[in-house]
Amino acid sequence: MEHSTVKIEDVAREAGVSAMSVSRALRGVEGVSEATRARIVEIAERMGYAPSRLAGSLAQATSNLVTISVPTLFDAVFAEIIGGMRETLTHAGLETMIETSDYDPAREAAWVERMITWSPAAVVLSGTDHAPGTRALLRATGMPVMEVWDTAKDPIDLCVGIDHHVIGREMGAHLALLGYRNPAWIGITAGRDPRAEKRRAGLADAFAQVHARLIEIRSDAAPSFEAGYDGARAALRHDPRPDVLCFLNDHLAFGGMMGCEDAGLSVPADIGIAGFNGLNINNVLPRRLTTSVTPRALMGKTAARMLVAAIRGVRGETRVEMPVRVEPGQTTRPRLTSDRPAS
Amino acid sequence: MEHSTVKIEDVAREAGVSAMSVSRALRGVEGVSEATRARIVEIAERMGYAPSRLAGSLAQATSNLVTISVPTLFDAVFAEIIGGMRETLTHAGLETMIETSDYDPAREAAWVERMITWSPAAVVLSGTDHAPGTRALLRATGMPVMEVWDTAKDPIDLCVGIDHHVIGREMGAHLALLGYRNPAWIGITAGRDPRAEKRRAGLADAFAQVHARLIEIRSDAAPSFEAGYDGARAALRHDPRPDVLCFLNDHLAFGGMMGCEDAGLSVPADIGIAGFNGLNINNVLPRRLTTSVTPRALMGKTAARMLVAAIRGVRGETRVEMPVRVEPGQTTRPRLTSDRPAS
DNA sequence: TATCTTATTGTTATCGATAACACTGGCAAG
DNA sequence: CTTGCCAGTGTTATCGATAACAATAAGATA
Numbered sequence: 001m002e003h004s005t006v007k008i009e010d011v012a013r014e015a016g017v018s019a020m021s022v023s024r025a026l027r028g029v030e031g032v033s034e035a036t037r038a039r040i041v042e043i044a045e046r047m048g049y050a051p052s053r054l055a056g057s058l059a060q061a062t063s064n065l066v067t068i069s070v071p072t073l074f075d076a077v078f079a080e081i082i083g084g085m086r087e088t089l090t091h092a093g094l095e096t097m098i099e100t101s102d103y104d105p106a107r108e109a110a111w112v113e114r115m116i117t118w119s120p121a122a123v124v125l126s127g128t129d130h131a132p133g134t135r136a137l138l139r140a141t142g143m144p145v146m147e148v149w150d151t152a153k154d155p156i157d158l159c160v161g162i163d164h165h166v167i168g169r170e171m172g173a174h175l176a177l178l179g180y181r182n183p184a185w186i187g188i189t190a191g192r193d194p195r196a197e198k199r200r201a202g203l204a205d206a207f208a209q210v211h212a213r214l215i216e217i218r219s220d221a222a223p224s225f226e227a228g229y230d231g232a233r234a235a236l237r238h239d240p241r242p243d244v245l246c247f248l249n250d251h252l253a254f255g256g257m258m259g260c261e262d263a264g265l266s267v268p269a270d271i272g273i274a275g276f277n278g279l280n281i282n283n284v285l286p287r288r289l290t291t292s293v294t295p296r297a298l299m300g301k302t303a304a305r306m307l308v309a310a311i312r313g314v315r316g317e318t319r320v321e322m323p324v325r326v327e328p329g330q331t332t333r334p335r336l337t338s339d340r341p342a343s
Numbered sequence: 344m345e346h347s348t349v350k351i352e353d354v355a356r357e358a359g360v361s362a363m364s365v366s367r368a369l370r371g372v373e374g375v376s377e378a379t380r381a382r383i384v385e386i387a388e389r390m391g392y393a394p395s396r397l398a399g400s401l402a403q404a405t406s407n408l409v410t411i412s413v414p415t416l417f418d419a420v421f422a423e424i425i426g427g428m429r430e431t432l433t434h435a436g437l438e439t440m441i442e443t444s445d446y447d448p449a450r451e452a453a454w455v456e457r458m459i460t461w462s463p464a465a466v467v468l469s470g471t472d473h474a475p476g477t478r479a480l481l482r483a484t485g486m487p488v489m490e491v492w493d494t495a496k497d498p499i500d501l502c503v504g505i506d507h508h509v510i511g512r513e514m515g516a517h518l519a520l521l522g523y524r525n526p527a528w529i530g531i532t533a534g535r536d537p538r539a540e541k542r543r544a545g546l547a548d549a550f551a552q553v554h555a556r557l558i559e560i561r562s563d564a565a566p567s568f569e570a571g572y573d574g575a576r577a578a579l580r581h582d583p584r585p586d587v588l589c590f591l592n593d594h595l596a597f598g599g600m601m602g603c604e605d606a607g608l609s610v611p612a613d614i615g616i617a618g619f620n621g622l623n624i625n626n627v628l629p630r631r632l633t634t635s636v637t638p639r640a641l642m643g644k645t646a647a648r649m650l651v652a653a654i655r656g657v658r659g660e661t662r663v664e665m666p667v668r669v670e671p672g673q674t675t676r677p678r679l680t681s682d683r684p685a686s
Numbered sequence: 687t688a689t690c691t692t693a694t695t696g697t698t699a700t701c702g703a704t705a706a707c708a709c710t711g712g713c714a715a716g
Numbered sequence: 717c718t719t720g721c722c723a724g725t726g727t728t729a730t731c732g733a734t735a736a737c738a739a740t741a742a743g744a745t746a
Contacts, residue, residue, distance in 0.1 A: 009703095031725080032724070036724080036725090054400050054401040055704085058730095059703045073422040079416040079417050117396045119397055254624075254627070258628065283569050286601060361695065362732090395731085399733050402733045402735075
């Protein structure tokens with residue numbers, strides 16, 4: 001009770017000590033005898049004292065706040081990364097503040113400027129592509145910075161992610177090996193999602209090895225089931241008709257599969273479908289999507305652990321690249337030569 | 344550049360005025376001539392000055408922070424509510440801090456206590472069921488409090504939501520009218536999601552009107568596609584076999600539909616399926632789910648508008664109840680008497 | 687001309703904590 | 717018996733802003 005009004009001096013007066021002793025006792029810092037500490041803690045608790053973060057952070061010139069920027073919360077991937085981070089961070093007594101940039105580097109940059117005024121303990125960004133200036137600004141502050149979900153040879157500071165280009169290439173190689181030769185990529189407007197573009201480039205590289213060209217279909221819509229559906233319908237109008245559709249992620253892939261079936265095609269007999277991420281919708285589908293499984297929660301957890309260490313001044317590894325595996329499902333299958341339309 | 348080090352006195356010195364004038368000028372507060380203000384603003388911008396939120400909030404005893412608690416970010420519903428709020432809040436210069444309580448009132452309560460130490464401008468909670476004490480604590484602080492997603496006759500302060508009991512009843516009435524008489528509810532462990540329990544109670548009420556009893560299947564798992572799948576399989580083992588399955592939400596419903604089909608039943612011929620929320624997966628399904636469409640984004644936007652007004656001291660309406668409509672799909676259909684198993 | 691406004695600007699105190707330093711008294715070493 | 721050290725505690729200054737009040741100058745009023 002009386003939470004909002006009890007301040008450190010009230011506790012000090014009640015305990016018959018100075019404010020400083022209370023501060024030391026509650027933070028578990030050296031400089032108070034165990035007897036006094038116990039008494040102070042008991043009194044503070046009884047009075048319902050909660051230290052003002054504002055005052056504390058101002059005095060210490062740093063807070064217990066970790067600010068996190070993700071493109072969107074509508075994509076389960078980012079929710080899972082955040083979920084993975086949050087447990088570890090909360091456990092370490094850190095609070096999190098989440099921003100959504102809607103895939104806009106300018107918004108991310110503006111947010112970084114605002115957010116710095118809270119003196120956070122650390123900053124987390126999604127991906128490794130940022131507006132010019134963001135990088136320099138963060139480096140200048142000297143606080144721990146974590147980039148998740150993508151990798152960079154030269155991260156701002158710390159980095160935990162996966163190599164999207166390699167993932168795309170591996171999926172492409174897998175599909176090429178199955179015999180697909182008319183692949184299509186279905187994503188969203190170029191430039192909005194740099195990671196997706198890297199995967200697409202990897203796919204294109206792999207198909208180029210077998211002299212196949214990846215056609216590209218992009219929607220202006222948000223990445224969603226509908227975008228996949230519409231994208232698939234658009235792809236089917238292409239001549240020659242693609243023999244495999246590679247989607248931005250599993251949700252688009254599912255939408256796309258529905259689109260193909262609505263168009264009278266059967267999967268995988270008439271056309272192959274490949275997704276990305278291994279989202280949990282896949283666990284209930286009668287035909288599992290061929291996809292790449294990414295360790296989102298683990299990525300978050302690893303990132304959080306590294307951050308906590310960095311905040312405490314321990315510098316270890318700065319760059320972690322996580323493994324991803326192609327998981328063949330029932331939406332693709334070996335292509336017989338006779339299946340292949342003449343090129 | 345030099346962001347982190349420029350403080351208000353530096354700007355004041357550069358402009359040849361006092362710190363107070365700079366403060367006034369930048370906040371757009373009365374008390375500086377237009378000429379000086381323009382000059383100060385220009386200089387502050389040039390120097391890259393960003394006021395410390397910590398110091399500012401401490402001095403003003405309130406911040407530009409709106410703290411939001413939701414059960415989870417894995418459910419698109421909450422992501423959409425947050426999305427709807429955020430635009431309006433950001434536009435009003437308010438920052439948001441999001442917490443996930445994992446449907447645990449104790450965690451929510453602990454968070455409220457911590458969060459208050461940041462002197463937020465307002466607090467947003469999900470639902471109207473809270474731990475004892477949370478309500479009193481928030482009322483005592485006097486800050487604007489918004490409860491979203493559910494309604495209460497006597498909210499803590501402000502409230503924007505839907506009446507889950509009524510929604511359940513309307514869906515139940517709709518299904519009863521179609522002739523269903525052996526309904527099953529498939530959700531998660533009782534008590535975890537109070538809103539879902541209200542809908543279930545509403546369903547049960549409506550079916551009771553036609554002397555039908557609602558059986559209940561609950562999973563310990565998180566609300567997900569898989570929980571729906573497993574729940575459906577469990578429901579099908581029930582004797583007499585249910586003729587319609589009512590799910591916690593559309594994602595469970597989709598999983599459940601897959602479960603039914605895996606079990607050799609066809610929807611809606613052999614069994615009906617009803618979901619909740621009108622999630623966007625529904626837009627790509629060959630058979631649209633029968634569901635209740637809820638205005639999540641609008642709810643968020645409305646809540647945010649009311650909050651901004653309250654923060655600025657304008658008190659208007661305090662309680663808004665939003666309309667919800669039952670949207671018949673292709674997963675239910677009129678039941679002929681002959682379809683009905685003898686009771 | 688003397689006085690009163692009013693607009694503009696500056697000064698000082700304060701928000702609630704913590705850092706840095708100063709002070710005690712008791713005990714061990716010489 | 718004195719000195720020195722150290723653990724335990726208090727005092728003062730500071731973090732970076734803003735509220736409250738004080739001061740100034742220019743124009744309005746009588």
